[in-house]
Amino acid sequence: MLNAIVDASLRYKVLVLVAFAVVIGLGVQAFRQVPVDAFPDVTPIQVSIYTESPGLAAEDVEKLLTTPIEGGMAGLPGVEEVRSVSLFGLSYVAVYFKDNVDIYFARRLVGEKLQDVKGRLPQGYGEPVLGPNSSGLGQVFWYTIESADKKLSAMDLRTLHDWTVRLILRTAPGVDDIVSWGGHQKQYQVQIDPRQLIKYGLSFKQVMERLTANNKQVGGQSINLGSEQYLVRGLGLVSTTKDIAGIVVAERNGAPIYVRDVAQVKEAPAPRFGAVTKDGQEAVLGIALARVNENAQAVVDAVKAKLVVAQAALPKGVTLVPNYDRAELVQKALRTAESSLVEGAILVAVILFLFLGEFRSAIVVIITLPLAMLIAFILMQQFGVSANLMSLAGLAIGTGMMVDGAVVLVENSFRLLSHARESGKPINKTHLILEAAREVINPIALRSSSSSSSSCRCSR
Numbered sequence: 001m002l003n004a005i006v007d008a009s010l011r012y013k014v015l016v017l018v019a020f021a022v023v024i025g026l027g028v029q030a031f032r033q034v035p036v037d038a039f040p041d042v043t044p045i046q047v048s049i050y051t052e053s054p055g056l057a058a059e060d061v062e063k064l065l066t067t068p069i070e071g072g073m074a075g076l077p078g079v080e081e082v083r084s085v086s087l088f089g090l091s092y093v094a095v096y097f098k099d100n101v102d103i104y105f106a107r108r109l110v111g112e113k114l115q116d117v118k119g120r121l122p123q124g125y126g127e128p129v130l131g132p133n134s135s136g137l138g139q140v141f142w143y144t145i146e147s148a149d150k151k152l153s154a155m156d157l158r159t160l161h162d163w164t165v166r167l168i169l170r171t172a173p174g175v176d177d178i179v180s181w182g183g184h185q186k187q188y189q190v191q192i193d194p195r196q197l198i199k200y201g202l203s204f205k206q207v208m209e210r211l212t213a214n215n216k217q218v219g220g221q222s223i224n225l226g227s228e229q230y231l232v233r234g235l236g237l238v239s240t241t242k243d244i245a246g247i248v249v250a251e252r253n254g255a256p257i258y259v260r261d262v263a264q265v266k267e268a269p270a271p272r273f274g275a276v277t278k279d280g281q282e283a284v285l286g287i288a289l290a291r292v293n294e295n296a297q298a299v300v301d302a303v304k305a306k307l308v309v310a311q312a313a314l315p316k317g318v319t320l321v322p323n324y325d326r327a328e329l330v331q332k333a334l335r336t337a338e339s340s341l342v343e344g345a346i347l348v349a350v351i352l353f354l355f356l357g358e359f360r361s362a363i364v365v366i367i368t369l370p371l372a373m374l375i376a377f378i379l380m381q382q383f384g385v386s387a388n389l390m391s392l393a394g395l396a397i398g399t400g401m402m403v404d405g406a407v408v409l410v411e412n413s414f415r416l417l418s419h420a421r422e423s424g425k426p427i428n429k430t431h432l433i434l435e436a437a438r439e440v441i442n443p444i445a446l447r448s449s450s451s452s453s454s455s456c457r458c459s460r
Contacts, residue, residue: 003437003438003441006434006437006438006441007434010430010433010434010437020371023371023374023375023378024371024374026374026378027371027373027374027375027377027378028374030374030377030378030380030381031374031377031387033381034377034380034381034385034386034387035293035294035295035296035384035386035387036295036296036297036298036330036334036386036387036388037137037295037296037297037326037330037386037387037388038296038326038329038330038332038333038388038389039137039333039388039389039390040385040386040388040390040391041135041136041137041292041386043135043136043137043292044080044096044097044099045096045097045098045099045101045103045106046094046095046096046097046106047094047095047097047103047106047107047110047130047131048092048093048094048095048130048131048132049069049073049091049092049093049094049095049110049114049128049129049130049131050090050091050092050128050129050130050131051065051066051069051090051091051125051126051127051128051129052089052090052126053065053089053090053091053125053126054089055089056088056089056125056126057088058086058087058088059086061086061087061088061089061090061091062084062086062091064121064122064125065086065091065121065125065126065128066084066085066086066091066092066093068117068120068121069084069091069093069114069117069121069128070082070084070093072113072114072116072117072120073093073095073110073113073117076095076109076110076113077109078097078098078101078106078109079095079096079097080096080097080098081096082094082095082096083096091126091128095110103133103292103293104133107130107133110130111130114128114130132176132177132179132289133176133291133292134176134177134289134290134291134292135292137296138176138289138290138291138292139287139288139289139324139326140288140289140290140296140299140300140303140326140327141287141288141299141300141303141304141322141324141325141326142285142286142287142288142322142323142324143285143286143307143320143321143322143323144276144278144283144284144285144286144320144321144323145157145160145161145165145284145286145314145318145319145320145321146283146318146319146320146321147317147318148317148318148319149317151317152317152318153184154182154183154184154269154282154283154284155183155184155185155186155269157183157284157318158180158182158183158184158185158186158284159186160314160315160318161180161183161284161286162180162185164310164313164314165178165286165310165313165314165320166178166180166286168306168309168310168313169286169288169303169306169307169310171306172288172299172302172303172305172306173298173299173302174290174291174294174295174298174299174302175288175289175290175291175299175302175303176289176290176291177289178286178287178288178289179286179287179289180284180285180286181274181276181284181285181286181287182275182276182277182282182283182284182285183276183282183283183284184269184270184272185269185270185272186267186269186270187267187268187269187270188238188241188244188265188266188267189265189266189267189268190207190211190244190259190263190264190265191263191264191265191266192204192207192262192263193262193263193264196261196262196263197262200249200250200252200257200261200262201252202249202250202257202262206249206250207249207259207262207263210247210248210249210250210259211244211247211259214236214238214247214248215236215237215238216234216236216237217233217234217235217236217237218233218234218236219231219232219233219234220232220233220234241265241266241267244259244265245258245259245260245265246258246259246260247259249261249262278323285323286320288300288303293384296326296327296330297326297327297330297331300325300326300327300330301327304322307320307322333388333389333392334387334392336389336393337389337392337393337395337396338392340392340393340396341369341373341392341395341396344396345366345369348365348366348369348403349362349365349366352365352366352407352410358414361410361414364406364410365403365406365407365410366403368402368403368405368406369402369403372402373395373402376395404444405444408440408443408444409436409437409440409441409444412436412437412439412440413432413433413436413437415436416432416433416435416436417429417432420432
């Protein structure tokens with residue numbers, strides 16, 4: 001079979017050139033489209049489920065939330081394992097699928113099953129939600145939001161990030177979520193005084209019900225006046241602490257009892273269990289999470305473009321400062337691999353020229369290097385392998401293996417042509433090259449296949 005391929009290649013030279021051009025076109029396209037990252041992502045296919053239940057003990061979280069969710073996910077098709085962690089106020093369940101399962105299909109299965117599980121969870125203990133569609137290597141960009149004049153507090157910076165910066169950056173292509181760390185989450189707190197409740201004969205439940213009932217927008221249909229129609233709106237959403245304090249809780253002897261009579265209303269930070277510091281000072285950190293199987297380089301570029309838009313929307317004196325950029329690591333990894341490939345190709349060319357003493361023979365062998373690499377990129381794109389430090393380093397290490405067969409074939413052809421010239425007989429170059437290829441093609445194929453199988457066993 002191999003002899004027939006060699007024979008056909010020498011007979012149909014135009015067809016070989018066309019195939020060569022097709023491989024170049026497909027290889028260049030694959031090189032541009034193959035995912036680029038610093039390291040290979042070996043994270044298994046998994047879907048995370050989070051349930052927050054503030055104040056609930058870990059044992060109660062395990063019994064009321066984690067166990068029902070974990071049991072509901074165990075029967076899904078393609079599931080290999082279900083793991084869970086129950087913490088104070090938080091339930092975390094991770095569903096691991098087989099590697100051949102599509103991540104979006106897995107998330108859809110978990111989302112559908114989660115709707116059934118929600119009906120078996122006790123009311124008032126939190127709502128389970130799916131975690132971000134990202135992996136362990138999904139954190140591609142870190143930045144902090146800082147106030148140059150230090151006039152804004154950590155709560156002000158966190159509010160700006162959550163309601164301005166985060167919403168803009170989430171629109172970047174390839175970004176699954178923007179995570180906020182550090183600072184203080186702003187809250188409108190109603191701190192009830194139990195002694196005042198006893199004084200007015202009220203309960204916590206009554207205050208909570210009145211707060212909920214007086215914080216709504218309602219529609220009042222419309223009113224027709226002649227030929228005109230007016231829409232009626234009931235504006236009931238509170239916007240300041242003064243609005244909350246002025247809500248009527250109850251009535252005693254014709255006199256209203258307001259929230260301010262039984263509680264203190266103020267803006268205050270939410271309770272937190274951690275913080276972020278930078279250079280010894282408290283900071284607000286944002287983390288961009290890339291979706292699974294996205295090109296890290298492209299995602300970082302998109303985030304940087306949106307970062308400019310977000311910066312323009314911030315007040316004067318507030319800046320967004322990058323702290324970690326995966327693109328820099330990717331570029332360094334690519335430059336390292338590319339330099340190894342170029343240096344290897346140059347070294348091979350020099351050695352061939354020195355030993356063969358003919359420039360054309362060296363060129364024939366050197367051409368196999370970019371051709372083999374383009375074929376490798378085509379296969380990488382088809383099998384979803386990213387261009388990272390390890391895969392490109394493998395190509396660099398395999399430079400010698402790539403040209404090994406071509407070197408043997410060229411040397412054998414060069415030997416037969418030299419013998420023919422020395423004998424003084426008429427030379428048929430095509431026949432001699434075909435004879436030289438038939439002599440070594442089977443040993444070359446056997447040697448390449450054995451080297452490839454050895455490499456596969458070592459990689460496993």
